[in-house]
Each structure stands twice: as structure tokens, then as C-alpha cells.
Amino acid sequence: MGSTEDLDYPQIIFQYTNGFLVSKVLFTACELGVFDLLLESGEPLSSDAIAARLGTSPSGTERLLDACVGLKLLAVEVTGGGVYYRNTEISNLYLTKSSPKSQYHIMMYYSNTVYLCWHYLTDAVREGRNQYERAFGISSIDPFGAMYRSEEEMLKFMAGQNSIWSICGRDVLAAFDLSPFRHIYDLGGGGGALAQECVSVYPNSTVTIYDLPKVVQVAKEWFVPSEERRITFHEGKCQLLRRRVLSWALGDRGHISLLADLAEAGSLVAVSALVQPCLVKYLL
Numbered sequence: 001m002g003s004t005e006d007l008d009y010p011q012i013i014f015q016y017t018n019g020f021l022v023s024k025v026l027f028t029a030c031e032l033g034v035f036d037l038l039l040e041s042g043e044p045l046s047s048d049a050i051a052a053r054l055g056t057s058p059s060g061t062e063r064l065l066d067a068c069v070g071l072k073l074l075a076v077e078v079t080g081g082g083v084y085y086r087n088t089e090i091s092n093l094y095l096t097k098s099s100p101k102s103q104y105h106i107m108m109y110y111s112n113t114v115y116l117c118w119h120y121l122t123d124a125v126r127e128g129r130n131q132y133e134r135a136f137g138i139s140s141i142d143p144f145g146a147m148y149r150s151e152e153e154m155l156k157f158m159a160g161q162n163s164i165w166s167i168c169g170r171d172v173l174a175a176f177d178l179s180p181f182r183h184i185y186d187l188g189g190g191g192g193a194l195a196q197e198c199v200s201v202y203p204n205s206t207v208t209i210y211d212l213p214k215v216v217q218v219a220k221e222w223f224v225p226s227e228e229r230r231i232t233f234h235e236g237k238c239q240l241l242r243r244r245v246l247s248w249a250l251g252d253r254g255h256i257s258l259l260a261d262l263a264e265a266g267s268l269v270a271v272s273a274l275v276q277p278c279l280v281k282y283l284l
């Protein structure tokens, strides 16, 4: 707005300055299981009861809970001289692990990976590269190698990606009428949440997910039920040949069918937003 008032009291500067504190309060309450506990308890709990159940300090817990109240993530009830905390509606829906719309996993990915990398933003800008090496001691040349530094991390990342689709997948898929496409190829399809939404919105479609071999294994084991016959997988490492042509290295067999072959009549090829820039950068 740029009004005199803004210049006298620079609210957005204060908001931006404290923004990371807000994120960390949210992440910490999620990580400690505050929202899960309050959902399971079925009744408001005192700060001491929450601390006892979570095994956390009474003083730290009370401060965290009050910060959550200030952020409207918890509500507080004062009865009979006691103070009791309960989840707000939005917390029940999005911050508890058991909710179908849970954002818990993406929160944990942000808290334990993204947050640590952003600590080195100044270095990233100076050097023009990601900061996995500083944050985790892992080579930053292959970002997915760093993100998938253990099977546990891979699982968390994939669950996090999936959780976003539980909110916006249907809207994205319904934004255009995809019903004329019988076969959909999802390059970098990860944990398959979008594919599952796709066959739900377009029951006559089939989706083939292309992704790295270990990602495909985890997706099959954890995320896509084997009885879902409309979703199949191809494992391999996608490579960029020229600026607009992707190829697919099929595991040990070493070769390669052009994307153009996939995009046969009646097929739609979706390329994960982050695959393409990453390939452009690292494989050209």
C-alpha cells in the first residue's frame, strides 16, 4: 500500500521478521503430537495433562500451547479456575496424522529438511547451489539423491507430496476435462496420490507412473494398493536429450524410449513440475 501509516508502523516487516517463528511453532506442535493427543482425548486437556502425556516439560508445553492459541491452532476454555486446551476445526482436519486431509507429513518434511536448508540461504545465493551438503553433509549435485538420503527420508518426502494432493488433487484434475484421454503417463509421479485422484475423477482412465526405481518400490509397498489395476509403474531414470525431448532409461536394460513415443494418440503425458527443471539443470 505504501501509505504513511505503513511507513510509521511497518507491519509487513514485523510479520516477515517473525514468520519463521510461526512456522516452527506449528511444526513443533505437530511433531510432538499435540493435535493428535487432543483429537484422541476427545475432551479439552490442561497444559500439565498434555505435558505428562507427551513427556515434555510443563513450562515449555504451556508456552507452546499458548503460542498455538495465539495462532488459532488451538482454542482455550477456562472452567472452574482451570485452563483447558482443545483443537480448532482446522487443526483437527489438517494437523492430525489420522485425518484423510492430514498435512502432517509435509510439515515434517518442511521442519526437518527444508527449514535446515533455508538456514543457509545466504550461502545458496552466494554460491548458486542448493545447501544439502552444509545442512546434511550430502553431495548437492543430485538433489533427489540428497532428498532420498535414507529410505525413511524418501518415505517422508513421498508422504508429504501425497498429502498436498489430498487437498488440491481433485481441483487440479478437474480444471481441464481430461476424460478424452484414456492413458495418462505421469513422469515423476512419486507416491502416486495424483494418479489415485486421477482414476477416481476419470474412472475409465489408466495411469502409468514413471519414477526412479527405489521410489517406485516404495510407492508400491506403501502408497498404491496392489488391487488398483488402473495404476501401473515404470521404473527408471528420466533424462533430457534436447531441450524439449525426454528419454527414459529403463533400468539395467539401458535404453530409452522417447517421450514422443509415449505421447501416442489418446495419451496424456504429465511431467512433474520439479523433474523437468532439475533435469534441465543437471543433465544437459
Ligand SMILES: C[S@@+](CC[C@H](N)C(=O)[O-])C[C@H]1O[C@@H](n2cnc3c(N)ncnc32)[C@H](O)[C@@H]1O
Residues within 6 Å of the ligand: 144, 161, 162, 187, 188, 189, 190, 191, 192, 193, 194, 210, 211, 212, 215, 236, 237, 238, 239, 272, 273, 274, 275, 278, 279
Ligand atoms: C517434486 S516430486 C513430485 C512427485 C509427484 N509428481 C507429486 O506431485 O506428488 C518429483 C518427482 O520426480 C522424481 N524424479 C526426480 N528425478 C527423476 C529422474 N531423473 N527420473 C525419474 N524421476 C525423477 C522424484 O523421485 C519425485 O518423485
